[in-house]
């Protein structure tokens with residue numbers, strides 16, 4: 001971001017590497033894709049329309065892939081319509097009865113402890129025999145005046161007994177397969193569009209680097225130019241503006257320094273170094289400014305041997 005004003009060359013090198021990281025080679029993307037399919041134990045020709053729990057850290061550890069490579073490969077796979085990682089998911093729990101009413105009736109006789117939960121489910125969720133219903137364990141617990149954990153346990157029990165299909169809520173990241181798993185070489189992306197995005201990104205990084213390296217131009221103005229606005233005035237408060245301010249001379253300063261130089265030089269010529277030695281209480285940059293000005297005005301000359309002479 002533009003907030004990066006302090007930098008070391010190492011940081012700039014890292015900026016240059018960013019594009020390789022953000023835009024992995026197709027082979028790398030394929031490698032990540034296959035690793036994911038293996039991690040999820042997904043066979044070729046299956047998976048379309050399914051969501052899977054996806055633990056990025058665990059995956060990376062098992063397949064020796066760093067998180068950036070995985071995330072940026074996933075981003076591309078997402079743009080290309082292969083799969084999508086949803087990191088903020090909340091899928092409520094669902095329940096569907098998977099037995100006939102007659103069977104359920106007999107089951108209730110055998111397991112009276114589970115009868116209240118079955119009755120509450122049937123009363124609270126219409127259609128629960130026909131399709132998976134979103135349920136709330138908390139609501140059930142409140143209705144039955146029971147402990148939440150106990151309700152969850154009983155739901156699991158009914159699930160194990162084959163009475164219901166219970167799938168507890170999910171709030172872990174989900175990886176959604178938009179298409180069936182394919183073999184590595186069948187995984188294609190629009191490489192032209194991909195290279196184009198990469199080029200645009202690299203251009204932005206280059207602009208950013210030149211911005212960070214710039215030492216004279218006002219940074220607000222540079223940002224303005226970056227966003228296409230050429231009419232922004234110098235802000236006067238960024239580090240570069242402050243540097244410029246420190247350098248600029250007031251009329252009084254100029255006069256004082258000019259007088260000092262004339263006083264030191266008299267009619268003699270002096271080595272530049274010697275002159276600066278005698279101007280030690282004055283900022284070197286400011287002294288230089290005055291010398292440059294006098295030189296430009298032809299009132300002072302710097303000889304080839306490095307000696308200064310007033311005219």
Ligand SMILES: [Zn+2]
Pocket residue numbers: 217218219220221234235236237238239240241
């Ligand atoms: Zn500025």
